[in-house]
Amino acid sequence: MFGMRALGCGLRWWFNSIHMNAQKIPLSLFDYHLPLSLIAQSPQEPRDYSRLMILDRETGVRQHKHFFDIQDELKAGDVLVINQTKVFRARLHAQTKEGVIVEIFLLRDFVTHWQTLIRPGKKVKEGDHLFFGESQIKASVLHKHTDGIVDVCFDCSSTEVLAYANQFGEVPVPPYIHAQPDPDRYQTVYADKTGSVAAPTAGFHFTSELLEAISKKGVEIVPITLHVGIGTFRPIHTEFIEDHVMHAEWVEVNPSATQIIMKAKQEGRRVIAVGTTSLRTLEGVAKMFDGTLPTEGFSGDINLYICPGFKFQIVDVLLTNFHLPKSSLLVLVSAFAGRGHILAAYREAIDQGYRFFSFGDAMLITKTDSDH
Structure with a gap:
């Protein structure tokens, strides 16, 4: 009896799933x-x-x-x-303590930290420090989100980050350009x-x-x-x-x-x-x-x-x-x-x-x- 009830529930879920998806629009x-x-x-x-x-x-x-x-x-x-x-010129390059060059794409300033994308992302981990060229600017990796977003904390103000970006950064044009x-x-x-x-x-x-x-x-x-x-x-x-x-x-x-x-x-x-x-x-x-x-x-x-x-x-x-x-x-x-x-x-x-x-x-x- 339990097996039949379970089968019935499973079939209802399956039919409901099909019905719900039938109402949706395929990409x-x-x-x-x-x-x-x-x-x-x-x-x-x-x-x-x-x-x-x-x-x-x-x-x-x-x-x-x-x-x-x-x-x-x-x-x-x-x-x-x-x-x-x-x-703003949001595409920057930085170096890890091990000497690995990574690209940092500044997305948004949250005052306490910046939301970024880092490529290659697998080359950095939480707690790593990043160094920006000959400048005195440094940053640390706070958190890596599952969607690829990386929270980064700079050791200077947002104004200084933007000034550095506008001097040394690149315009973040789409990849098809x-x-x-x-x-x-x-x-x-x-x-x-x-x-x-x-x-x-x-x-x-x-x-x-x-x-x-x-x-x-x-x-x-x-x-x-x-x-x-x-x-x-x-x-x-x-x-x-x-x-x-x-x-x-x-x-x-x-x-x-x-x-x-x-x-x-x-x-x-x-x-x-x-x-x-x-x-x-x-x-x-x-x-x-x-x-x-x-x-x-x-x-x-x-x-x-x-x-x-x-x-x-x-x-x-x-x-x-x-x-x-x-x-x-x-x-x-x-x-x-x-x-x-x-x-x-x-x-x-x-x-x-x-x-x-x-x-x-x-x-x-x-x-x-x-x-x-």
């Missing part, structure tokens, strides 16, 4: 083939000469323009939200608040002159901050997209920004997010405050992961680049515009020779009822 549905020749290795010059695909997320209709044409897609009363974070770029070109023209280990690349296409022209048209340009960390670029390794977990990233939306954005929402004007980081900031804060942005502003951590089924509360239009297969960013834009529309747009972009990823071309995802 494999967010894959596509990209010729390596279309991965942009350097930025477009001038910035606003990148190509721009305009995608209607309601109909799937696509148009092909250049980025400088974006001012024709904007209108007086629109609110353009930009992420003003600034990338094979050469170190000009550090100024791995920043937006409006980068202001240091703290990111990767750039909010949708903003690369704006020039100061283009932003001025957009502003003169009556578009309100509103800065917010999300310091891009490992959460943005860490790949999805789970079989189903819902099982992926985002790392937290620090954001700030000041009171002026929240009031401008919420006034636009109340008046039926469009809120346009420049990049997935701006979108996740606005939607992440809104999710914490019942679909609105608090008048007093917000600063703190968010770890919002957006996948199909998410209800967008704030953002009407998204400006973004073309993202890696099976990435959380591709999942996000699929949630915003529909997976079918996105993958069809990507296929057409490939056919037309668009440039992909960080230094690549742009896509403006809009919808008919929010247009002119």
